[in-house]
Amino acid sequence: MSGTLYGVGLGPGDPExxxxxxxxxxxxxTVIAYPALAGEASLARSIAADLIPETAREIAMNIPMTVDRGPAQVAYDLAAVAVRAELDAGRDVVVLCEGDPFFYGSFMYLYARLKAEYAIEVVPGVTSMTACASVxxxxxxxxxxVVTILPAPIFAGSETDGGPARVLEQSDTVVVMKLGRHFGVVRAAIDAAGLTDKAVYIERASTPHEVVLPLSQAPEKAPYFSMILIVKGADPWL
Amino acid sequence: MSGTLYGVGLGPGDPExxxxxxxxxxxxxTVIAYPALAGEASLARSIAADLIPETAREIAMNIPMTVDRGPAQVAYDLAAVAVRAELDAGRDVVVLCEGDPFFYGSFMYLYARLKAEYAIEVVPGVTSMTACASVxxxxxxxxxxVVTILPAPIFAGSETDGGPARVLEQSDTVVVMKLGRHFGVVRAAIDAAGLTDKAVYIERASTPHEVVLPLSQAPEKAPYFSMILIVKGADPWL
Structure with missing residues (x-):
């Protein structure tokens, strides 16, 4: 009998x-798999480190971070082969996922490759979105x-279609995720919408490297694991 | 010294x-508070039941479910008085919250009333949204x-402004929460947008009463704790 594949959300970074x-x-x-960017320690593994049994077999999935999707797709193909071998041998595989596996998570690439053939259970996790709101x-x-979640890359080159600008105008709450190299254009769009005073910048929520600042005081550069929250609602409880 | 107020997310229903x-x-x-609808057992308390110490003092916050907000606001005023007394006596208070405290959660009403005076820590939880996606x-x-979250009541009487219809057309993923008595009008809007085939209905995710069905096969009536997920993205990994 084949093993079961578990996609396990680890939350935003705090092991607690x-x-x-x-x-x-x-x-x-008995078998644990996790994504790792080529040449770097795995963030997912580091979140769960205190729980991983010494006896577990570990599969590091080396995922290249390129704008072109091809290389990453090949990496997931290879990871699926390795995971499949374990499942076929009757061993369960636990895949560690930052945040929630189905909310902008890389687990879904493995899920798509294996869902037709194996039993898969997804364990939801705390998203970085609500962790940022908390901190x-x-x-x-x-x-x-109404809450709208905008990945930052859609701001790039969007001057013509107006999509992000319309969302900034119309949605009660806007969450801009994965800032990274798109931080500048996002910031300009929020400023143009007159919303900088309502925007909060958060970096690496719930970790020792957490940063929380009004957007107007945020640093010039933002890492990939950062977001902006814009909450327009007046205190709704008074 | 005053106690600390903890707003603690419990996730979608499964105590695990x-x-x-x-x-x-x-x-x-030592002190635990939770919302309870008048005359009913507290859902939040039931999720955490196996963890609550026998010695804990319990504060049930009786919140009336009325369309008019006035009575609920009075109930939160009263709850804040009770919680304040504990904090002033130097005791920490743990408030149990279904899902995540800051994602459509009732904790924020208490938070607004007490944040200026007391130390408050919010512990994020797994939202029903990602739990529904998992199951x-x-x-x-x-x-x-782009993900847009629409509370079902905004569909009522929205024929004229087109807000929800535009979101259904333009957003890659649409989450419609809190269906309850608005289920009929939501269903009609999704049908009019030609999205019924892509819509999944989920009730009470992660609990023994969980229901997952294509929207076309959903029952006539939906409880408050139900939602519809519409994911338009083609398999993005192939």
Whole structure:
């Protein structure tokens, strides 16, 4: 009988924000897989490090970070081969995922390759989005407020279609994720919409390297794991 | 010295989806508060039941479910008085919150009333949104896809302004939350947008009463704790 594939959300970075279910699956795992950027330590592995049994077999999935998607797709093909061998041998595989596996998570690439043939269980995790709201002391949404999540790359070259500008104007709460090298153009769009005063910048929420600042005081450069929260709702409880 | 107020997210319903941080805070709590709808058992308390110490003092916040906001605001005023008394006596108070405290959560009403005077820590939790995606086997968003979250009540009477219809047309992923009595009008709008085939209905994700169905096969009536996920993205990994 084939093993089961578990896609396990680890939350935003603080090991204490791992769920009890994820912790138990990791603690009793015989095979653990995780993404690692070529040449770097795996962030996912570091979040779960205190739970990984010494006896577990580890599969590091080396994913190249290129704008062209081809190389990453090949890397997921290779990872699927390695995971498949374990499942076929009857061993369960626990895949470690930063945040939530199905919310901008890389687990879905493995999921797509294996879902037709194997039993797969996805364990949801705390997203960086609500972790950022918590550390910023900023309730994201109440009652009938609309929340829109915009990955930063869509701001690049969007001057003509107006998509992000319309969202900034119309949505009650806007979450801009994955700032990285698009931080400048995002910042300019928020400024043009007159929303800089309502924008909060958060970097690496819930980790020792956490940064929380009004957008107007944010540094020039932002890492990939950073976001901006814009909450327009007036205090909705008064 | 005053106590600290903890707003603790419990996740979508499965006690195993409570984070380790939330579990530890609850296990050592001396005072625990939670919302309860008038005359009913508290859902939040039931999720955390196995963790609550027998010795803990419990504060049930009786919140009326009325369309008019006035009575609920009075209830939160009263709850704040009770919580304040504990904090002033130097005792920490752990408030149990379904899902995530700052994502359509009622904790923010208490937060607004007490944040100026007391130390408050918010512990994020797994949202029902990603839990629904997990049980539906439906990745919510990849790469640069835009996600919009629409509370169902905004569909009522929106024929004229076109807001929800525009979101259904333009957003890559649409999450419609809190269906309840607005299920009919939401369903009609999704049908009019030609998206019924891409819509999945989920009720009480991660609980023993979980329901996952294509929207076309969903029951006539939906509870408050239900949602629809519409994911338009083609398999983005192939």
């Amino acid at each position: 924000l791992i769920t009890r279910k994820a912790a138990r699956l990791i603690e009793k795992a 910023a002391g900023l309730p994201l949404s109440a009652r009938n407020e | 989806l409570i984070t380790r941080k939330a579990a530890r805070l609850i296990e050592k709590a 539906a086997g439906l990745p919510l968003s990849a790469r640069n896809e």
